[in-house]
Amino acid sequence: MTHPEDQDRTRELPAYLDPRGVDQPTERYRGAAYDPRVDHHRPAADQPTQVYPPAAQQPPAQRSPYQPAAQPPGAYPPGGSPTGGDDVPPRKRKRRGWKIFGSVVLVLVVAIAGFVIYLDTSLNREDILADYDGRPADTPGVTWLLVGSDSREDLTDEQKDELATGDAEGKRTDTIMLLHIPDSDAPPSLISLPRDTLTDIPDYGQQKLNAAFAFGGGSLLAQSVEGLTGLRIDRYAEIGFGGFAGIVDAVGGVEMCLDEPMNDPLAGLDLEAGCQTLNGSQALGYVRTRASANADLDRVQRQREFLSALLSEAASFGTLINPFTSVPLALEVADTLIVDDDVHLWHLASMGLAMGSGDLVTTTVPVAATPTLPEVGSVVQWDDAAATAMFDAIRADEAIPSELITTE
Template sequence: MDSPGQGDIARDSQGRPIVDRFGRPVRARQPQRPNPPRTPRQTPPPPVNETRVFQSGPPRQTPPRQQYVPQQPGQIGHLRPQPPIIASPPAPPAGGGRRRKAFNFKPRGCLGSIGLVLVAVLVLSVVVALWADSQLNRVDATPAEQISNTAGTNWLLVGSDSRQGLSDEDIARLGTGGDIGVGRTDTIMLLHLPTTGEATLMSIPRDSYVNIPGWGMDKVNAAFSVGGPELLTQTVEEATGLRIDHYAEIGMGGLANMVDSVGGVEMCPAEPIQDPLANLDIQAGCQEFDGATALGYVRTRATALGDLDRVVRQREFFSALLSTATSPATLLNPFRFFPMISNAVSTFSVGDGDHVWHLARMVLAMRGGIKTETIPIAYFEDYDVGNVAIWDDVGSEALFEQMR
């Protein structure tokens, strides 16, 4: 057994120590232990929320980094240059997508000012419409039994010759004479608004000889005297076969005030007219009518065809008044617009189910163009109720059929 410290002497196959040429024992070679492989150092990535400042120009490059890379186990490695790292923008916040900006209600520039003006105009329009609707006079104009529905929408437009509400000064200025109570209708027109196409404004001569339900044959305007708007509506429905959907009525004082509130209406009569009963004295040609002159113009019968000429003048005046009332000079002028609205709602009477927005739709429809008609008259005849107009059955039926 080898002595301590001699266990590392080389021996031959017989177990004898091996010596060198000088007689010294030779040490046995120890097996080499391989060095464990070295792992390269990892550079930690930059933190996600790291704040970096970027400047304009090319991207900033960092100097090359060196990393220890071993060649083989037990050998010394060498340093190998690494590619440069280019700075990149910070990662988006968790949740992805762009961060939404809070909506700013503060108006900017001219567009914001225009938006505020439009909102103010809209609010004012709604307030004025609701106020005007509450001021309208409403009457019962719907018969208990109406005929079946017909095409489009039909308005019965009535101009009453009632003097109620006029002062002595107004009566003298307008030349209307004294109060005659309920009165009759100087103007009866049926406005037909089709679903598509041009509107039709049809005049019904007030001396038309028709059947008044419950009263027999008489002039059409007598229906208003004995039964008011409801009986007049029923009479027109049965005579024309057209269902009346809306009703609007204006008196003498209301019409004159409407004209004055819009600053007058331009009319172009083809001939001079002098009529002391209507307080009218005008020359031919275009001229400005005030309220009193306009009222006399639509009332007078002092021309060759009497009532037939009058219904034509009434349609002309109605169109001119509508054009003036809806012109920018009136709508954009508060000194004309508000008096016009005030006079209109205080003097107009409408059916129980009618509102100011129905009137607005009627006006807008008429601005798109109007076809005017008068019920064809075959002849005039004297009866116990006076001189009456007899309709042309064929011509009038053809006219009504176009609107049904």
């Protein structure tokens, strides 16, 4: 059945496509959302019976959380670029990363340089190596005079008890060594000079070598050693009881292997045989004790062994990269070491590397006898011919002949 009003309906367009438009929307269309199922040119009775709520009552459309919010014309979406990515091009990101890295490196370099300058200015310098008439001429390489004193300055009563140092006033030298660092390809050498060596001390006549230190400190000792060996001393370093123990503790102790037990109440020493790590107090007793068959000659051998082990540990890679070890160690060295006016921190580093090297030659000056003399006591007399040959080799910046190397 055909509706009368539909006879010409085939020639009509739907209202939403009619270019003539609709004059006034009907009341039931006003404010309603468009529905393609509704034909506004048909009577209401022929329309679908479903009622659509006004647009104002419909819930607002929910935007997907993955759908970006609308942006003003010409604006970039979140991320800063038309594609939604980082607004910094890859080349600029890499350049910014290098700038940050460079800034961090610069800060570290400045901090390390400042710390080195602080340490260098903190060194205890004294005028030790003064010129005098008849001083030996300069020779190739660098020769250090290393001195360990029994100074108890700056030690509290508790520290004196802990280190078993006693209460003696002043300072004497327990350790006298020469370290030669050659300019040639010869190995560095560390030579012990027994403190009881009989020698001529300027203005004091024949005395034990360590008496020079008691009479005139490091300056008179250096002059006496130069006269005894014919070598020119280029650098000087001295450390006391407290400083030595502090450095050992700063590196976490030093491992030593003992062939037999060692016990010396006077040095506060009680060690078992075998390998063990010595702390500062034990290390001090170990290098001080003379409670052995050869007394002072045995002691200088232990001193060389321990000092080499200590400096090898201090210069090790593990110690240097660990700020909890290297920083306290550096501060302890700067605070307790006494050096001559021309010594700087890099000179100490060179000394440490030489003593920690695997090719270091350690020996005692050749000894001929150990007599007891009136008014002087027990002394050490050198083998003059062998000692002269040893120091001639050092003066020429050559390796010490193997037949002159001794550990006794």
